[in-house]
C-alpha cells in the first residue's frame with residue numbers, strides 16, 4: 023500500500039506544534055512547498071524542512087510519522103474521514119485532538135489530552151495514555167463527542183472527563199476521576215479503576231471488571247441485572263482487534279450502580295459478575 | 297524627522313475639514329500643516345485618493361484589569377482557536393473575543409486605533425490593570441476609576457458629608473489610581489447585591505441608605521467641580537432588563553443638567569411592549585439625548601456571534617447568568633469596592649431578543665442627530681469584540697447593506713423594528729467625529745483626535761474602497777507619534793503608548809479618615825495603595841501624560 027512517510031530528524035529540544043502535518047494530510051499539500059514553511063520552535067523560527075523529511079507518494083492519504091517523540095503536540099489534530107496516520111514513537115499533548123474522522127494509530131505512548139474534543143474516527147494507542155484522555159480542552163464544557171479511543175495500555179486520571187458521546191476502551195488500568203462530569207458515552211476497561219469514578223456524571227455507561235474503590239457517594243447500588251443490550255455493546259467492543267475480544271460475546275450479568283444523583287443521576291456503573 | 301503626506305483627503309471634524317485635499321507634514325511627533333522652514337523632508341508619501349483621519353480613539357473597551365483576565369482564562373477555547381505566533385520582533389499572543397495584551401495592541405493598531413480607554417478600573421485592582429495595559433503595545437491607554445459602590449463613598453453620602461469632602465475623595469482616588477475619569481456602574485446596585493438584593497431602581501433606597509440618584513448627583517457634581525474634562529461615565533441601573541429605558545431616563549435627570557456620559561446605552565434602551573414583553577425604546581432614548589445637550593453616550597452595539605460579557609455589575613450579571621453560553625460563569629465580590637461578573641454569551645440572529653438588541657443599537661445610532669454625542673463602541677467584549685468595528689461602520693454607512701442584514705434576522709424582530717424605514721447613512725465625516733474628534737473632546741485630550749497644527753502625529757490613512765468594511769479593516773498606513781507603525785493593515789514596528797491621566801487639586805486632609813478606613817477594612821495598606829507617577833513610569837511601564845483640569 024502506498025503511503026507518505028514523514029521522518030523527524032530529531033534535532034530540537036523544544037516542543038513542536040504538529041498541526042502543520044494535519045494541514046498537509048487533509049489538504050494534500052505539495053511536500054516541497056510545505057518543507058519551506060516556517061515553524062516556531064521555542065522563541066526561534068525554523069523551517070519544517072529543517073526538522074522533517076517527507077518521502078513517498080504524497081497523493082495517498084495514508085501517512086506514517088517516524089521518530090515521533092513526546093515533545094510533539096497536536097499530532098493528527100482535526101484529521102478527517104479518509105485519512106490514516108500511523109505514528110512510530112511517543113506523542114505529546116493533544117494527540118488526535120478535535121479529530122473529525124479517519125484513524126490514528128500510535129505505536130508508543132501519548133501524553134495528556136489525547137482525543138480531546140474529538141467527534142469521529144479512531145485513535146489506537148499501543149502503549150499508555152496520559153491524563154484527560156477523551157476529555158474537553160481545558161476550560162471547555164464538552165469532551166469527546168464521538169468516535170473511539172482504544173488504548174492497549176493504561177490511561178491516566180480524568181479519563182473521559184466531560185465526555186459527550188463515543189467509546190473509550192482501555193485494556194489496562196484507568197486512573198482516578200474517571201468519567202468526571204461525564205455527559206454521556208461509554209468507557210470500559212479490563213484492569214483496575216482508580217478513585218472517585220463518575221463524580222458529577224449525568225448519563226453514560228461505565229463497564230468495568232472490578233468494583234472501583236471510593237465510588238462517588240451519589241451512586242446507588244441497584245442490584246444484579248442481566249442486561250440484554252450488553253451483547254450489542256460487546257459486539258461493538260469486540261469489533262476492534264484487542265484484548266477485549268477475550269470477553270465472551272454473550273456475557274451480560276452485571277452489578278449495576280446508578281449516579282451521580284447529585285446531578286442528573288442517569289449514568290450507570292456496571293461491574294461484570296462471574 | 298520630517299515626513300510629508302501629499303494629496304490625501306483629510307477628514308478632520310475638529311477643524312471642520314470634510315474631505316479637502318491637503319498636504320500634511322509630520323515634524324518629529326507632531327502634525328504641521330505647513331512645511332517646516334530650514335528642514336529637509338526625510339520621507340514623502342504620495343497618498344492621492346487616500347482618506348486621512350486622526351488615529352482612532354476607543355473610549356470604552358475592556359482591555360485591562362481583573363475581569364478581562366478572568367474572561368481570558370474562562371474562554372480558553374478562544375485562546376486555543378486563535379493563536380498568534382511570534383514572528384520577528386512581534387510577540388506571540390492569542391484570542392479573538394478577549395485577545396491577550398499583545399494581540400489586543402496589534403489588532404487595534406492594525407485598525408488604525410491609537411488610544412483605548414479601560415472603563416472599569418477598580419481602585420484595588422488599579423495597579424494590576426495598569427500593568428496589563430502597559431503590556432499592551434502600540435496604543436495609548438487610560439482608565440476610569442470605578443466608584444459609586446465603594447463603602448467609603450456610600451458612607452460619606454449617607455452620613456451627609458459635604459460636597460467638598462466628596463470632591464477631595466474623588467480627586468485623591470484619581471491621583472492614587474492614575475486614572476483619567478470616574479466611572480459608576482449600577483450606582484449602589486453592586487453594593488446592594490452584597491445584601492442579597494436583586495434589583496435596585498434609581499429612586500429606591502439601597503441597603504447603604506442612599507439612592508442611586510443621590511450617588512449620581514454627588515459624583516457628577518464632584519467631577520464637574522474638580523474640572524475633570526471627562527464627564528461622569530455612567531453604566532446605568534437595570535442593565536438588560538425589559539422596561540429599563542425608564543430608569544435610563546431617570547439616570548439622565550440625576551445629573552441635574554451637569555455633563556454625564558451614558559455608556560453602552562443600547563443595553564439600557566429596552567421597553568416592555570409586544571407579545572414577548574420586550575421592545576425597542578431607542579426612540580425615547582434618542583429623543584432624550586437629542587433634547588439634553590449635557591448628555592453624551594456610546595452605544596455598545598451587539599454583533600451576532602460568540603463573545604463574553606464582563607462587567608462590574610454583579611447584580612445584573614447574576615440576573616443574566618442563566619443565559620451563559622458555553623455554560624460557565626463567574627460572579628465575584630471584590631473587597632469593599634464592587635464586584636465583577638463574567639459570562640460567555642452567544643448572540644444569535646435567529647433569537648428574537650438578540651436580533652432586537654442588534655436593531656436597537658443601530659436605531660440609536662441613527663436617531664441621535666449629533667454624532668458628537670453618540671460614540672461608536674461595542675463595549676468590547678460585551679457586545680462584540682472590537683475587531684467588528686469595520687463591520688459596524690459599514691452598517692452605519694450603507695443602508696442597503698444594513699437592510700440586507702436586517703432581512704436575515706428573526707422575523708418578529710424585523711417587524712417591530714423601524715430600522716428598515718430609516719434612511720440615514722453616516723458619512724465619512726460623521727464616522728471621523730464618532731471615532732476621533734468626539735472621544736478626544738469628551739476625554740479632554742486636546743492634542744489627540746484631530747489633524748491640526750501641533751497635534752500628536754497619530755494618523756490613519758485608508759485607501760478609498762467601495763467596501764467600507766474592507767477599507768476600515770486595513771488602513772494602508774498608521775502613524776503613531778510620527779512613526780510609521782502599520783503598513784497595509786499589518787504592524788511593522790512596535791511602539792509603546794503612554795497612559796493619559798488627570799490630577800485634579802485636592803485637600804490632603806482627606807487622607808486621615810481614609811487611612812483609618814484602610815486600616816479597618818481594606819486588605820492593602822494605605823501607603824501601598826497609591827500608585828505614584830514614578831512607579832507608573834519606572835515599574836509598571838506606563839509613562840503618564842497629565843491632562844489639565846479646567847477650574848470652574
Ligand SMILES: [Zn+2]
Pocket residue numbers: 356358415559560675678
Ligand atoms: Zn463596558
